[in-house]
Amino acid sequence: MKKNTFTTIWKSNFTTYGIVLLFFAVMMILMATGNLSRLMRGQLVPICAYAIMAASLNLTVGVLGELSLGHAGFVSIGCFGGGLAAALLHDAGAGELVCLAGAVLAGVLLSTLAGFLIGLPVLRLNGDYLAIVTLACCQIIKSLLTNLFVGRDESGLHTGFLTQPEGVAADAFVIRGSQGLRNAAVIDNFPAAVVLLILCLIIIYNLIDSKSGRAIMALRDNKIAARSIGINITSYKMMAFVVSAAMAGAAGALFGLSQATVLPGKFDFNMSVLILVFVVLGGLGNIRGSVIAAALLTILPEKLRFLADYRMIIYAVVLIVVMLMRNSTVFHGLGEKIQGLLRRKKTAGSPPRDPDTDPAGKEG
Amino acid sequence: MDFLSNLVNGISLGSIYAVIALGYTMVYGIAKMLNFAHGDIIMVGAYVCFYAVYHFGLPGWAGVLLAMLLCLILGVAVERLAYRPLRRADSLAVLITAIGVSYFLENTAQLVFGANNVFFPNLFEAEPIRLFDGRLVISVVTLASIGICMAVMVILTLFIEKTKLGKAMRAVSEDKDAARLMGISVDRTISVTFAIGSALAALAGVLLCSAIPSLSPMTGSMPGIKAFTAAVFGGIGSIPGALLGGLLLGVIEVMGKAYISTQLSDAIVFLVLIIVLLVRPTGILGKKVQEKV
Numbered sequence: 001m002k003k004n005t006f007t008t009i010w011k012s013n014f015t016t017y018g019i020v021l022l023f024f025a026v027m028m029i030l031m032a033t034g035n036l037s038r039l040m041r042g043q044l045v046p047i048c049a050y051a052i053m054a055a056s057l058n059l060t061v062g063v064l065g066e067l068s069l070g071h072a073g074f075v076s077i078g079c080f081g082g083g084l085a086a087a088l089l090h091d092a093g094a095g096e097l098v099c100l101a102g103a104v105l106a107g108v109l110l111s112t113l114a115g116f117l118i119g120l121p122v123l124r125l126n127g128d129y130l131a132i133v134t135l136a137c138c139q140i141i142k143s144l145l146t147n148l149f150v151g152r153d154e155s156g157l158h159t160g161f162l163t164q165p166e167g168v169a170a171d172a173f174v175i176r177g178s179q180g181l182r183n184a185a186v187i188d189n190f191p192a193a194v195v196l197l198i199l200c201l202i203i204i205y206n207l208i209d210s211k212s213g214r215a216i217m218a219l220r221d222n223k224i225a226a227r228s229i230g231i232n233i234t235s236y237k238m239m240a241f242v243v244s245a246a247m248a249g250a251a252g253a254l255f256g257l258s259q260a261t262v263l264p265g266k267f268d269f270n271m272s273v274l275i276l277v278f279v280v281l282g283g284l285g286n287i288r289g290s291v292i293a294a295a296l297l298t299i300l301p302e303k304l305r306f307l308a309d310y311r312m313i314i315y316a317v318v319l320i321v322v323m324l325m326r327n328s329t330v331f332h333g334l335g336e337k338i339q340g341l342l343r344r345k346k347t348a349g350s351p352p353r354d355p356d357t358d359p360a361g362k363e364g
Numbered sequence: 365m366d367f368l369s370n371l372v373n374g375i376s377l378g379s380i381y382a383v384i385a386l387g388y389t390m391v392y393g394i395a396k397m398l399n400f401a402h403g404d405i406i407m408v409g410a411y412v413c414f415y416a417v418y419h420f421g422l423p424g425w426a427g428v429l430l431a432m433l434l435c436l437i438l439g440v441a442v443e444r445l446a447y448r449p450l451r452r453a454d455s456l457a458v459l460i461t462a463i464g465v466s467y468f469l470e471n472t473a474q475l476v477f478g479a480n481n482v483f484f485p486n487l488f489e490a491e492p493i494r495l496f497d498g499r500l501v502i503s504v505v506t507l508a509s510i511g512i513c514m515a516v517m518v519i520l521t522l523f524i525e526k527t528k529l530g531k532a533m534r535a536v537s538e539d540k541d542a543a544r545l546m547g548i549s550v551d552r553t554i555s556v557t558f559a560i561g562s563a564l565a566a567l568a569g570v571l572l573c574s575a576i577p578s579l580s581p582m583t584g585s586m587p588g589i590k591a592f593t594a595a596v597f598g599g600i601g602s603i604p605g606a607l608l609g610g611l612l613l614g615v616i617e618v619m620g621k622a623y624i625s626t627q628l629s630d631a632i633v634f635l636v637l638i639i640v641l642l643v644r645p646t647g648i649l650g651k652k653v654q655e656k657v
Contacts, residue, residue, distance in 0.1 A: 129596065132593065143631035
């Protein structure tokens with residue numbers, strides 16, 4: 001540890017905020033000068049949403065050290081809950097920002113509740129078993145949402161589960177089973193999305209740098225040692241998990257409102273994995289890395305569109321090659337050089353990379 | 365009679381899950397990795413068999429053998445190229461690589477075979493068996509799935525218990541370094557594991573697609589996750605566990621569809637998994653590992 005740990009941490013955190021603000025400024029300038037394609041314009045809010053999802057998942061996987069394959073479940077709860085709240089606010093004549101704020105709030109509340117209910121039993125498990133149970137929870141949430149019907153008209157809310165409620169006009173539905181969420185008004189507000197992203201980053205960084213954050217990292221590094229010095233494992237695990245779920249809900253509401261329709265099938269295992277890829281490529285415990293990886297990997301497939309059918313194959317190959325380069329002994333020299341260029345110093349939250357002590361490497 | 369028919373169908377589906385789950389559980393037991401690309405090997409196997417039989421006119425059994433052989437090579441190649449360099453890396457890196465391989469297989473298949481569903485004609489042309497004056501009809505695919513699964517289980521158990529290679533596998537799964545000190549080639553043992561798992565996946569793919577009966581590049585994805593669930597259900601790393609987990613999962617899925625709700629059958633399967641894991645955190649037949657400081 002250096003002498004000025006405190007200043008180092010703050011410098012590192014402000015670099016992240018700076019990067020986000022710089023991204024915001026560049027995009028705003030590009031937009032004002034008309035240099036931003038429609039396609040990219042439509043990606044801006046999803047990029048912020050993905051960045052929040054990645055940063056929040058990093059809290060579970062990197063900082064807490066528990067693998068979750070069900071992050072998309074919390075995102076979908078936020079997305080559908082937020083969409084419903086926004087539709088109701090929109091009907092009441094609220095403005096765009098009020099709708100968005102209401103949606104995010106509803107998304108956070110619902111996914112916090114879900115995170116708590118799921119975390120309560122599930123966090124007793126460890127390692128791969130925890131991973132499979134979070135995956136199972138995500139699938140259950142998807143199944144439930146696929147069969148949920150919520151419509152509203154003059155006579156109030158109509159809800160149905162498995163069957164569509166009778167006597168409700170087709171366009172009165174907000175959530176309509178497998179056809180998913182249909183937004184009354186698409187809210188695609190980039191500045192608001194950036195504000196939400198920075199807000200989430202502030203919360204995550206403050207949590208990591210707090211006493212609770214250090215306790216969470218202590219139990220990641222050695223559960224038994226942490227318990228022996230009086231850290232309440234269950235409550236700190238729960239804290240990280242629920243905060244992570246809550247932010248996923250916020251990201252879901254943000255993402256959902258930026259789209260005209262969202263299908264419940266979108267939030268499946270592949271979506272969870274996509275977010276996990278952001279986290280792993282960005283570096284475990286490295287929040288800034290997650291945000292950058294989320295942005296780059298959302299833009300990359302769009303930029304590869306000219307490759308048409310080969311696009312996803314190249315994405316897959318890039319993924320495999322990057323993982324090999326970062327970890328294999330064959331590519332070690334090359335990999336280290338590239339890694340050195342990418343991030344010159346480790347951030348405070350970064351866990352040790354040594355496979356023997358790495359929490360993710362649960363070998364024997 | 366409906367109950368009996370559902371039970372048979374459930375056991376048949378469960379047998380297919382069990383054969384797939386074997387691949388997951390063996391690889392997990394020996395290489396300690398979650399091979400998420402396993403589900404897509406199923407799809408590759410089914411496509412190979414489909415083209416061999418319906419475009420090149422091979423007999424059904426030859427198509428199945430060809431599919432098993434090609435998938436065996438594919439499985440070993442994937443292990444050699446993508447997983448072996450990561451032997452000492454942390455498990456999350458291996459997991460992401462496996463997911464990359466899965467994306468690669470799915471999208472290459474989409475490019476080569478097209479994204480649309482193709483009709484997978486039944487390989488087993490014999491008449492279905494009718495019992496109780498035709499009130500219980502059992503198709504040959506159903507019987508074949510159950511029979512093949514049982515045969516695979518017996519052969520595999522004998523292989524692991526009785527042969528030298530099987531002993532090496534048990535040794536590597538127990539302690540890699542100690543096995544190496546005893547002169548066992550860990551890399552070769554892991555390759556053999558992948559070979560067996562992938563060949564079985566191809567077999568399961570043909571059975572699965574004959575039962576559905578359709579095939580697309582995404583065919584393997586959901587059965588892959590279900591089979592993985594089955595492996596965890598029975599206790600991952602345990603071969604009898606894979607059988608038990610697969611059968612239970614298949615029966616629960618079919619029964620859930622028949623008696624509770626068609627749309628919610630997946631949710632029911634995963635809910636039961638969660639409940640089982642909460643009661644027995646390492647699966648039904650899983651070994652409890654003592655946590656050490």
